[in-house]
Structure formats: C-alpha cells, structure tokens
Amino acid sequence: MNSSLKLDKIDRKILDILQSNAKITNAQLSKEIGLSPAPTLERVKKLENSGIIKSYHAKLDTDKIGMGVSTFVYVTLKGHNKQNIDIFMDEINKIDEVIECHHVTGSGDFVLKIIAKDISSYQKLMLEKVSDISVVDNLQSMVILSTFKDSKVMPIPE
Known part of the structure; x- marks a missing residue:
C-alpha cells in the first residue's frame, strides 16, 4: 500500500x-x-x-466457459539467476492458460496457476509449452480437485 x-x-x-x-x-x-x-x-x-485500485474485472465461471481443469505447478529453474528468470518470464507471459505466476521461496522457484479445457489439453500444454522452456529444470503439478474459497477481496487494515 x-x-x-x-x-x-x-x-x-x-x-x-x-x-x-x-x-x-x-x-x-x-x-x-x-x-x-x-x-x-x-x-x-x-x-x-494512487494505484490502490489497480483495475476492475469480471470473474468468470471456469466450468461454464469450458476450462474444467485447474492446477498449481511448482517450477524449478536450471539456475536461479536474473537471466534465467527473465527467459522464464518472457515465455510464461506468452501462455494464456497460465493465469498466475508467483516467484516464491522454498523448494521451487515459481508457482503457476494454470487452467485448461481438460486433462489432455493440460498435458499437451505442459509437454509442448511449459516444459519446453529452456531454463525449466523440474515441474511438479497438483490438480485442484475442488475450491472451497476463492476470494479476491482484500482485508483493509485500519
């Protein structure tokens, strides 16, 4: 803020x-x-x-628009340096199905949230786009089975 x-x-x-x-x-x-x-x-x-309100969006129902598979993917790069991060980010920004990308601490370097039409579309996306990025060393996928809370409402501190 x-x-x-x-x-x-x-x-x-x-x-x-x-x-x-x-x-x-x-x-x-x-x-x-x-x-x-x-x-x-x-x-x-x-x-x-002031930038406190960054934008306004319509929240879509992924099932109703035919995007029935959502996943989180931990990504580890071949080396954690600026050049590899820049290469990775340039490529990730070209993939529309990657709807979130977070640079994180821990065993991986990034966490992606990916949506796809179905499992075969997801597999194709991972094989042909994400794992094909030259600086990607390892991927670990977690399929989201159900979502119990998906709030975009931020608490406003006093």
Missing part, C-alpha cells in the same frame, strides 16, 4: 464495497457511504490514481 496515502473510514468502506461489487453506480455507492455523488467520485478517482 502507498504509505503516503492515508485511508480513512470512508476510503476503507469504498474499497470494501467496490471489491464486492465493482459494477455499483456512483449514485448507489454515495448512498452506501453517506456522501453526495461528487465527493464520492472524487474519492474513487483518488484511490484509482
């Missing part, structure tokens, strides 16, 4: 509401926080311009 921007109670309430319903109108948001529309819009713009 940007330490130069102090969040008051109203800012935190705006962030809570927008995380739950980014499609809310400014008029409805202003009613819920108890301000008139103009200062409400000004506060939202301040939160956007």
Whole structure:
C-alpha cells in the first residue's frame, strides 16, 4: 500500500464495497457511504490514481466457459539467476492458460496457476509449452480437485 496515502473510514468502506461489487453506480455507492455523488467520485478517482485500485474485472465461471481443469505447478529453474528468470518470464507471459505466476521461496522457484479445457489439453500444454522452456529444470503439478474459497477481496487494515 502507498504509505503516503492515508485511508480513512470512508476510503476503507469504498474499497470494501467496490471489491464486492465493482459494477455499483456512483449514485448507489454515495448512498452506501453517506456522501453526495461528487465527493464520492472524487474519492474513487483518488484511490484509482494512487494505484490502490489497480483495475476492475469480471470473474468468470471456469466450468461454464469450458476450462474444467485447474492446477498449481511448482517450477524449478536450471539456475536461479536474473537471466534465467527473465527467459522464464518472457515465455510464461506468452501462455494464456497460465493465469498466475508467483516467484516464491522454498523448494521451487515459481508457482503457476494454470487452467485448461481438460486433462489432455493440460498435458499437451505442459509437454509442448511449459516444459519446453529452456531454463525449466523440474515441474511438479497438483490438480485442484475442488475450491472451497476463492476470494479476491482484500482485508483493509485500519
């Protein structure tokens, strides 16, 4: 969080509401926080311009769009140096099915979240794209059987 921007109670309430319903109108948001529309819009713009609000997204149902397999994949590189990380990131950014990529500590170097249509599509993706990246040494896949919590709502500290 940007330490130069102090969040008051109203800012935190705006962030809570927008995380739950980014499609809310400014008029409805202003009613819920108890301000008139103009200062409400000004506060939202301040939160956007400061980078606290990074973007707005539609959350899709992966099953309904035909992406029925989700996995986490631990990736270990052949060497943990800037050049290998840059090569890996350049290649990973070209693969649309990789929806998250995290640089981590521990036994692996990265954790990927990958979605695919089905197991055979996932296998093809892993064989032809991910494992084909020249700096990849080892991959360990975990298929997600079910998800009990998938919240994108961030707690806002006081």
